[in-house]
Amino acid sequence: MPALRLLLLTFCLFGVWLESAIAAGPSTSGTAEIGFPKPLEEYNDSGTPGVFRKLAGRVKADPVNLFATIIFACAIVHTFLTARFMHIAHHFQTELEHLADQKEQAAPEIEKRRDFLQFWSQFFHFFGEVEAVFGIWLIPLFVVIALMKGWPFLVGYVTSQNAAEPIFVVVIMAIASSRPILRLAERCLAQLAALGRSTPAAWWLSILTFGPLLGSLITEPAAMTICALLLRQKIYALKPAKRLAYATLGLLFVNISVGGTLTHFAAPPVVMVATKWSWDIGYMATKFGWKAIAGIVVANIVYFLLFRSELLNLKVMHVEEKEKRRPIPAQITLVHVLFLVWTVLTSHYPAL
Known part of the structure; x- marks a missing residue:
């Protein structure tokens, strides 16, 4: 119950922030006015030697690049961990099936254990889906952009992308x-x-x-x-x-x-x-x-x-x-x- 209250409070605070951000933000009718993400030509680092120096310069010019790079690295690591997550999900599911066979046991502790196993089994199964990895890490990326750049910048970035091909594949x-x-x-x-x-x-x-x-x-x-x-x-x-x-x-x-x-x-x-x-x-x-x-x-x-x-x-x-x-x-x-x-x-x- 305390966890549910904390979750509801978090959603309420996020909703209040989102409403204020939308009300205070400028119009996003044109993505050119947003200027996000910054074009590579504007960094003027073609003559900068070394990849790390270029990255440092781009992070200094736009700090969002640092968080975007970290999130991208986390997504790559997550990709290699999907098999492990699936193994954990299978472990929870197996234990849940053994527990489900014990029909005569309906004690509150048993029911609580079943709910726990079912939740974490589905949780790790979802995080073990390779197709969902980069979609999952889009969430923290969007949060970072919204917090550091503002809601209009996030909307401008999303609406400027052409999603025809991904939609077609699905x-x-x-x-x-x-x-x-x-x-x-x-x-x-x-x-x-x-x-x-x-x-x-x-x-x-x-x-x-x-x-x-x-x-x-x-x-x-x-x-x-x-x-x-x-x-x-x-x-x-x-x-x-x-x-x-x-x-x-x-x-x-x-x-x-x-x-x-x-x-x-x-x-x-x-x-x-x-x-x-x-x-x-x-x-x-x-x-x-x-x-x-x-x-x-x-x-x-x-x-x-x-x-x-x-x-x-x-x-x-x-x-x-x-x-x-x-x-x-x-x-x-x-x-x-x-x-x-x-x-x-x-x-x-x-x-x-």
């Missing part, structure tokens, strides 16, 4: 990882595997050849998800030799890493530079795409020849149970595909 990944899109891609791979009578070897070639290329349409993470699930069902369920199992896993990683280079809108690394470097589908296909396809095909042929006997000897030892999955109506899948196409076509217009 939206396209959310749509591509939806169940209708994943099921559609899975059915396409099943049709290709049927050309080889749906044998384990045919599934292996279909998944590792065409699956990674889906990364150019539905993003690499979504393609990885589909390929991993299908490999588990069609290959790893048959208990292949460890040599084949690990080789398949490594080949999947390599193929996925290049499978998203046929287009300019699916792979996040490509999306982030496509606009600035004027890369379109034609450029990607002629410069990178055909090379990626050739590399995937050659790698798969080499691996297939190396593990030919193991792949051909894989036999389905039992009749696979029909998956108890509710069918997705065609119109639902069509709507998701249309949203996917719309997002790609309007990738440079966040409002749309």
Whole structure:
């Protein structure tokens, strides 16, 4: 209870400060009037020798640079600690599950312990997400800018940034990882595997050849998800030799890493530079795409020849149970595909 009161008091004080800062601050209709962040040319340190001397000069010119550098360093350190945070979260979650099994114990101490474990499990799990690291450290950066420069400077800085590409990456990944899109891609791979009578070897070639290329349409993470699930069902369920199992896993990683280079809108690394470097589908296909396809095909042929006997000897030892999955109506899948196409076509217009 004291902690809750302290938290409420902190929010109230922050709200009062924020209201006064907004009321006292000038208009932020133009970011040019804000002059933040300071352009690099205005530091006039091109002739200053040494990185540390340049940093010291820039900190002296604008103290916000010191705090921004410290926050950036903390974010880098945090990135390397995410695995440790996940381990701690798993430890708390395991203890929570053991405690949850003790249903007969409903003492106040037990309930308090459960709340404690649940909170810290979620806390460390959130801080262990690599994708959230820099977003988390934006909060102290914004607080520093607001305190040292004022609220108008913070608003001017945020509104002057172009967030079209990050927004596109988030939206396209959310749509591509939806169940209708994943099921559609899975059915396409099943049709290709049927050309080889749906044998384990045919599934292996279909998944590792065409699956990674889906990364150019539905993003690499979504393609990885589909390929991993299908490999588990069609290959790893048959208990292949460890040599084949690990080789398949490594080949999947390599193929996925290049499978998203046929287009300019699916792979996040490509999306982030496509606009600035004027890369379109034609450029990607002629410069990178055909090379990626050739590399995937050659790698798969080499691996297939190396593990030919193991792949051909894989036999389905039992009749696979029909998956108890509710069918997705065609119109639902069509709507998701249309949203996917719309997002790609309007990738440079966040409002749309």
